[in-house]
Amino acid sequence: MTTPFADDDATPASPPPGCPAHGLDTTGLDTAGPGTAGPHPAGSGLDAPGLRRIYGPEAEADPAGLYEKLRAEHGEVAPVLLHGDLPAWLVLGHSANLTALRTPSRFSRDSRRWTAFQEGRVTPDSPLMPVIAWQPLCVFADGEEHRRLRGAVTESLNRFDRRGIRRYVTRFTDQLVRDFRPSGRADLVSQFAEHLPMLVMTQLVGMPEEYGPKLVDAARDLMKGTETAIASNDYVVASLRRMMERKRASPGTDLVSWLMEHQAGLTDDEVLEHLRVVLLAANETTVNLIADTLKMILTDERFRAHLSGGHMTVPDALDQVLWDSAPMSLVAGRWATGDTELGGQQIRAGDMLLIGIAAGNVDPVVRPDLSKPLYGNRSHLAFGSGPHECPGQDIGRAIAEAGIDILLTRLPDLQLAVPESELTWTSAWISKHLVELPVSFSPRFPGEEDDTLPQQVAAAAPGGAAGPAAGAPSAAPASASAASAPEPAGRVTLPRQRRSWWSRLTAPFRR
Numbered sequence: 001m002t003t004p005f006a007d008d009d010a011t012p013a014s015p016p017p018g019c020p021a022h023g024l025d026t027t028g029l030d031t032a033g034p035g036t037a038g039p040h041p042a043g044s045g046l047d048a049p050g051l052r053r054i055y056g057p058e059a060e061a062d063p064a065g066l067y068e069k070l071r072a073e074h075g076e077v078a079p080v081l082l083h084g085d086l087p088a089w090l091v092l093g094h095s096a097n098l099t100a101l102r103t104p105s106r107f108s109r110d111s112r113r114w115t116a117f118q119e120g121r122v123t124p125d126s127p128l129m130p131v132i133a134w135q136p137l138c139v140f141a142d143g144e145e146h147r148r149l150r151g152a153v154t155e156s157l158n159r160f161d162r163r164g165i166r167r168y169v170t171r172f173t174d175q176l177v178r179d180f181r182p183s184g185r186a187d188l189v190s191q192f193a194e195h196l197p198m199l200v201m202t203q204l205v206g207m208p209e210e211y212g213p214k215l216v217d218a219a220r221d222l223m224k225g226t227e228t229a230i231a232s233n234d235y236v237v238a239s240l241r242r243m244m245e246r247k248r249a250s251p252g253t254d255l256v257s258w259l260m261e262h263q264a265g266l267t268d269d270e271v272l273e274h275l276r277v278v279l280l281a282a283n284e285t286t287v288n289l290i291a292d293t294l295k296m297i298l299t300d301e302r303f304r305a306h307l308s309g310g311h312m313t314v315p316d317a318l319d320q321v322l323w324d325s326a327p328m329s330l331v332a333g334r335w336a337t338g339d340t341e342l343g344g345q346q347i348r349a350g351d352m353l354l355i356g357i358a359a360g361n362v363d364p365v366v367r368p369d370l371s372k373p374l375y376g377n378r379s380h381l382a383f384g385s386g387p388h389e390c391p392g393q394d395i396g397r398a399i400a401e402a403g404i405d406i407l408l409t410r411l412p413d414l415q416l417a418v419p420e421s422e423l424t425w426t427s428a429w430i431s432k433h434l435v436e437l438p439v440s441f442s443p444r445f446p447g448e449e450d451d452t453l454p455q456q457v458a459a460a461a462p463g464g465a466a467g468p469a470a471g472a473p474s475a476a477p478a479s480a481s482a483a484s485a486p487e488p489a490g491r492v493t494l495p496r497q498r499r500s501w502w503s504r505l506t507a508p509f510r511r
């Protein structure tokens, strides 16, 4: 990630930590905990009384509101309570987050350093365990070991070209649209966003197509931590193991083969675990990115106004969502390698830090006016920064961008089918998910040809020069062509909705 902001421990712009003169209220405070509620004493650390919980129904009902309370009370870095009332530092400032992400010598990724682990205060059934239990993965490694493992992942991921990814996205988007199109209604979360990333990822990994739908279910189940999560995990692992055996006998142009043959010399277990991490890291985040961007496209006045004027692009919408509704709200975490200072707080060796992506993205120091659009500005924290910065961000963006673009081309009169106020999110401490995105559009039945051509493609074809689709501005696509377009996606153009000789000719190729 590039950023125009300084990488240093800036002095908090907010009042001094715990300043009682700045409107501290007691909502959400751990009043049952030791010392009960009360203003947080200036300069106090993680063992201070009255820390706010960042888990549980109250915190999850309004995480953004909670972050602002914490910012007002503590500045850039706030002491909070995690599940089991284990204390940690939540980093709220944009600059402080960058410092924590970019200074691995002070803030390690190795969770075994956590004092709470060493003192046996994290129970094996803690809901934190799936996220922070140390494993021999690039995610938990520092230094040379991190470079070895991550090098294999990054170099393998970089071998995919965008055009190939777009071909998969086109195929699966068409498949998903075909399933719900006859009804004229759909829920774009459960019928589109939750399927597309995993379907594409299975292709990149090198799995036969029939694995896709089952892996989608297994991955969702795993992340939800339901009773069947262990069985779902077993299914994912067994599928990957089978795939590795096949690719060893007959390598292909896919992630499994490239990881196995990489010069870093990963063991079979390392290959398997990194494949699993890639699948899970890619799925949940890209699902959220697609769902929230579609929601924005369908509801945001700024977007719709720009769209009908022909200046707004899907990439612009993605940038705005990566700032305002980052697919991961926070990353857990980093662990202090020694006593240090961050954002005016005294951090002790072994303390845990939570990277506050959502909070850092709305830090008033970098965004004094939240209504100001940030199209094209990629200095958000959504993909992290420093040595662990997301190595799959181009793939995630490419899936979201192409998928949305193609969907909007196929369903040019797409509209929200419920009032915006009825949309709801479920929040967990590390992310929030749009529950449903009900939409309506003109139904079309199997056998009826798919002839929604982007305007400039149609206009370029002989006889194809009609105007935009009839009716009010709809959630129209923002790129040149849905099926075989050269990327990147271009400026918004409204699609045509008429059956042309061109569409008949190209229909067999547009799958």
Ligand code: HEM
Binding pocket: 101, 138, 139, 140, 150, 153, 157, 277, 278, 279, 281, 282, 283, 285, 286, 289, 326, 327, 328, 331, 381, 382, 383, 384, 385, 387, 388, 389, 390, 391, 392, 393, 395, 396, 397
């Ligand atoms: C588009 C949505 C995505 C978002 C918002 C996202 C976000 C992130 C963030 C914030 C991190 C950094 C965690 C840290 O600093 O500790 C990360 C790491 C990672 N991401 Fe992504 N990610 C996305 C998509 C993907 C995709 C599509 C892939 C794979 C194809 C992927 C693979 C990974 C891996 C392997 C890591 C661990 C890297 C390391 O620890 O060195 N992500 N992601």
